[in-house]
Amino acid sequence: MDSLMNILTELDSSVAWEKEEALIDDRILDSFGVISLVAELEDSFSIEIEAAEMIPENFNSVEAMRKMIVKLQEK
DSSP: HHHHHHHHHOOOTTTTTTTOOOTTTTTSSSSHHHHHHHHHHHHHHHHOOOGGGGGGHHHHHHHHHHHHHHHHHOO
């Protein structure tokens, strides 16, 4: 999932993405960031992230995002 890290680094290179566990809860990733990220993830991974998937639990950490991506790719 190097492409996920590339996307996150392009979004904000000052964040230590792999270390963060509360990206949404700590407001490191704001609503605009989530919208931008969702668009990039959908394009890069050929998935559709529906509104029901846009919850903090799916975006609070890199691992949570990876799990969501894998789950959506299996659909």
